[in-house]
Amino acid sequence: MKIAFLYEHPTWSDTLIAAFDHRGVALTLRNIAELSFDADATDKPFDAAINRINVMPSAEREPQIVFQTLHYLNWLELAGVRVINGARAHFIGASKAMQNGIFSALGMAHPRAVAIYRPADALAVADSIGYPVIIKPNIGGSGSGIARYNTRAELAETIRFGALDLGVDRSGLVQQYIESDGYVYRVEVLGDQLFYSIRQPINERIFNYCAADRCVTASPSENGDDTFNFCVHGRDRIEAFSPSESIVAEVIKIVRHCGADLGGVEYLIDPNTDAPCFYDFNPYSNFVSNGEALLGFSPENRYIDFILESLGTAQDAMPIGLTKLVD
Numbered sequence: 001m002k003i004a005f006l007y008e009h010p011t012w013s014d015t016l017i018a019a020f021d022h023r024g025v026a027l028t029l030r031n032i033a034e035l036s037f038d039a040d041a042t043d044k045p046f047d048a049a050i051n052r053i054n055v056m057p058s059a060e061r062e063p064q065i066v067f068q069t070l071h072y073l074n075w076l077e078l079a080g081v082r083v084i085n086g087a088r089a090h091f092i093g094a095s096k097a098m099q100n101g102i103f104s105a106l107g108m109a110h111p112r113a114v115a116i117y118r119p120a121d122a123l124a125v126a127d128s129i130g131y132p133v134i135i136k137p138n139i140g141g142s143g144s145g146i147a148r149y150n151t152r153a154e155l156a157e158t159i160r161f162g163a164l165d166l167g168v169d170r171s172g173l174v175q176q177y178i179e180s181d182g183y184v185y186r187v188e189v190l191g192d193q194l195f196y197s198i199r200q201p202i203n204e205r206i207f208n209y210c211a212a213d214r215c216v217t218a219s220p221s222e223n224g225d226d227t228f229n230f231c232v233h234g235r236d237r238i239e240a241f242s243p244s245e246s247i248v249a250e251v252i253k254i255v256r257h258c259g260a261d262l263g264g265v266e267y268l269i270d271p272n273t274d275a276p277c278f279y280d281f282n283p284y285s286n287f288v289s290n291g292e293a294l295l296g297f298s299p300e301n302r303y304i305d306f307i308l309e310s311l312g313t314a315q316d317a318m319p320i321g322l323t324k325l326v327d
Helices: 014-022 064-078 087-094 096-105 121-129 152-160 245-257 291-295 299-311
Strands: 003-007 027-031 048-051 082-084 113-116 133-137 147-149 172-176 183-190 193-201 262-270 275-282 322-324
Touching (some): 003 014, 064 082, 064 087, 082 299, 087 275, 096 172, 096 245, 096 275, 121 133, 121 172, 147 152, 245 262, 291 299
Antiparallel strands (some): 183 193, 262 275
């Protein structure tokens, strides 16, 4: 079986790719930052593809890649390629508006939000929702472009100076600000099984709670224990926790409804109800840095086990090595 591995971040997938190699699983590596494809091809280029592409824009890549990726995933599926986390999951992962629609369709608590594309509309919408509000790009990630506005005057001034960031496609959400118990919770699943779950203390000054981003630092630990030197120290430390069965079941419903094979869901706990308030779906696994130390198992190997089972591929039948596709 010819399996493509679609990725884009220069370091996020290195450990996972090495783990595939160690397990003797051959992959055709396809860096989305270098993507071009023969749109007239009649034969499918791979039997299967693993989508590990993060849709968020960044300073390191051109925003057009976001849309090129969506075209490519749809094209692969039209060509008959089995895509792990295919075009539907990828699109919903790219759209904060779609995610709110998913949570609403499933009857799950979520922040009220209104999608806009004209910055001038934000003021009237925020007035109707009530302050404080969060305004975020519809396509984003790692906290990019998100801002909190506590008063009408703050938002009006931002709009007046043309400083409201609605992201690469110039669309965004005006969203209700949700009080919390002080943590951001993330639960990841592989199919219908819990993968791992982590939480991070909320920092009012930031909106980036990406486990991969925030778990890479040279900061020493406070107590001299170097086990987690890779991890953010102090109140920002990422920690594992055990979610309730009901929350895991809700996360599985969300991931299935999004058409994803696997994924992560983030939520807050509303202190007024002690219930989860869902706000984000990610159609890929971030992997916590040095996850074996934090979680007690190798997330890479558990991920690979799931992929091989999903593709119906016998481990002992896989050839050893990696190949890189040259267009």
